Amino acid sequence: MYSPLVTALVIVAFGPAAAPSLMPPAPEINAPGRYRRIGERASDLSSLQKKARPRRLGHLIKFSTDVNRAVDFYTRVLGMRLTDRAGDIIAFVRGCAGGDHHIMAFAKSTHTGLHHVSFEVGDVDEIEIGAQTLMRAGYKDGWGLGRHLGGSNYFHYIRDPWDSLAEYFWDIDIIPEDDADWKPMDIGIEQISAVWATTPPPPEFPMNFEPV
Ligand SMILES: [Fe+2]
Known part of the structure; x- marks a missing residue:
């Protein structure tokens, strides 16, 4: 993972399009083990269709x-x-x-x-x-x-x-x-x-x- 400074320098030098692969991944919401969900429902109507897979x-x-x-x-x-x-x-x-x-x-x-x-x-x-x-x-x-x-x-x-x-x-x-x-x-x-x-x-x- 590149540091924020390196990522910022890449964006300045080459534009944002050059940087996505260097950007830190977006935080995962509702990923396994996560309990904090901000502005997201853990269960919605689609959950009623959930099955064991x-x-x-x-x-x-x-x-x-x-x-x-x-x-x-x-x-x-x-x-x-x-x-x-x-x-x-x-x-x-x-x-x-x-x-x-x-x-x-x-x-x-x-x-x-x-x-x-x-x-x-x-x-x-x-x-x-x-x-x-x-x-x-x-x-x-x-x-x-x-x-x-x-x-x-x-x-x-x-x-x-x-x-x-x-x-x-x-x-x-x-x-x-x-x-x-x-x-x-x-x-x-x-x-x-x-x-x-x-x-x-x-x-x-x-x-x-x-x-x-
Ligand atoms: Fe077992």
């Missing part, structure tokens, strides 16, 4: 009989990095080039299986519009709305027809490739699960429904 698969959580062994294989052998964990109950790993707080995690169980897949949506509105639409359609509430501590993302889970979970998420922590300052946490499962949630997790939330 999953942008990408963000991560999946796999049941594992041995979380420590899974972490060892996926980090030491495959090259991923440990981000945070709750002892040998759950461990989150990310790619070696940084990015999302986790793209996989391993949750302790008696046998392997899929706990959940998670899809990124555009904001917290989309999480709830999506989850509530699915529940009105008869799908079972999995858990939410809440905000995880591991990853910081807002979440809402819905049971899929095969008794795994599908999660809508938004606003996950991003870790840089140069991640020397990142120190993995090792805390309790209750702590790492949520900063807050509208309800406690239902008893079946951590259960593995896949056949042995």
